[in-house]
Amino acid sequence: MEQFLKVIRVYYRYLATREEERIVRQSPQRVRNLADYGYPSNDITALSAKALEVTTRLTEQFGEESFSKKDPMSMLVDILLSHRTRDEQTAAAWENLLKRFGSWEGVRDAPTKEVEETIANVNFPEVKAPRIQTIMRQITEERGSLNLDFLCSQPVEESAAWLNRFQGIGPKTIACVLLFSCKMPILPVDIHVHRTSIRIGLIGKKVTAEAAHNLLQALLPQDARSIYDFHKGLLRLGQRICVYERPRCNKCVLTDICDYYRTVVKPK
């Protein structure tokens, strides 16, 4: 009898362990909230209205910015330099390149070490210098010159696909070149736009920056000016007020429509 009870106890312990393992395996799926990975609500009309309201208020606060006068090739260099770098440092490096080498062709053909020295004030110059030169050589091989003006006169999808083939040119860079220089309706999502649109509640908490491009763009009017104002508004908000560590909500004009403020900063 004693032996029988021992076998039963072992058997039940085995069953309990299997059940615990099953719960652990299943729990991530059970708690996965689909709204975190897409729109936070099914009411897309309300989300679009919110995106518009955000754009209006932020444009009033920070002012309407003009489109860039840089041609697409110059803009491409600018954006490639700007990764994890402040605007002023990017602008200085961009100007230093033209001052030292005279033209983009001069930058392309210069010794890489010299290009690296010239852009030493931006982050990762040792990565950016060879990358910019490689892209410039590939563009020259394909187009015969360093001129990307043709991108502005073909459909946005075609221009985006053309740029997308180059290593080191991702969705944000593509959208920046086509929106800023060509005034095409395509939304760039950088770390500021990504973070602030999640906090405000336009997209779910776990949407990646890559997925955010399409989700956010679908909420906006499909014209370059509206998309540009939305981008610049959230960019300035993220740089100056809704900063990464501690958002300065007391300086923000969005408190009454911001999900993060309502649920985290001042929950009722």
Ligand code: SF4
């Ligand atoms: S209210 Fe606060 S959290 Fe919301 S967008 Fe403004 S600064 Fe960011």
